[in-house]
Amino acid sequence: MSDLVLREQRGAAAHLILNRPDKLNSLNVPVFEALDAHVKAIAADPSGVAVVVLRGAGRCFSAGHDLGDIAAGEKLPEPNYQSKVIERITNLPLPVITAVHGHCYTGALELALSGDLILAAESAKFADTHAKWALTPVWGLSQRLPRRVGSAKAREMMFTCRTYSGREAEAMGLANTCFADDAFEAGIDAWVAEIAANSSFSHAANKRLLDHTDGLPLPAGLAHEVYRGEGVGPDMRDRIAAFAARKG
Structure with missing residues (x-):
């Protein structure tokens, strides 16, 4: 499989790691193809996996949809491909945790919302900036974000394009919890262990x-x-x- 997304087994958790750190893990079609391959493999054979953790390598989770790819004109394997990959993550019959540190902007936020739970580091920065670029969501944000934070807060995020810290994300219910950066890894492992202990x-x-x-x-x-x-x-x-x- 492509090394644009790595799969690492850590105890009972399969960590799917966006691995384009030189581009702040910005999301292009090859990244989604690599992610899709891993998700399909887990769905076909979940043995040894109790929890899936979606995260990013390097400085952040993801800076969002690669604007250079948008400008160049993306060639999708099929219509609405990215939204279908996100839906496949959502539909995994396993708890999915999105672990966010650093940037999580726009398309990356749409991807993060595929998780059942979002765990944030204090360094996390969440934003929906579709309106900055005269874009609208097509990967599920308009439906998943208000279901997580409520309609009024979702409208605030979408209309203002503000950036919210990990602690602010926790306070609004976007993140289930927020850890100090130096406790982030241990915090993820503790949540995985607690979930994996159950049926x-x-x-x-x-x-x-x-x-x-x-x-x-x-x-x-x-x-x-x-x-x-x-x-x-x-x-x-x-x-x-x-x-x-x-x-x-």
Whole structure:
């Protein structure tokens, strides 16, 4: 596979690392093709992977969509290719963490929002700058951002093109938590360990439950949970037996 995205196994987590540090991991078609290959490989064989961590090499997560590529005219493998790759990340039956340090601007923010959880370093800088360039989102930001931070805050970010720190992202709910830069790696590992200790069956089923009921009226959502939930996982008896043994 291309070295534009690296895959590293760290305990129970597969880290997918944007690896274009000389360009601040700016996103072009080859980067998305490399990312897509890794995501498809994990979806086809998730053995040994409890969590996926999406992150960037070098100084930042990503400075965003490569404006040089936009100006030159991108050649996509298929229409709406980048949005489809982001959707495949979102639809992985595993918890996905986006780990953000440094820049996370515009297209990079759209990619970051594919994660179920966003963990930020204090050095993180989040912004949506589509309006600076007379662009509009096409990779999902207009739908995912307000669902994460609320419509009013999403409008603020989109209209002002302001930059928000890791701590500000945590305060608005964009990031689940923010770590001091020197605690970032340990913080990621701790979250992975906490998630990986729980049932992969439940994680996959709960992701589907949340996705399938998003936006439904409460009665419809409750009916979906009660009558279409996936019930008991194959590891339930072993988990309860292990708990009982510890109590005995």
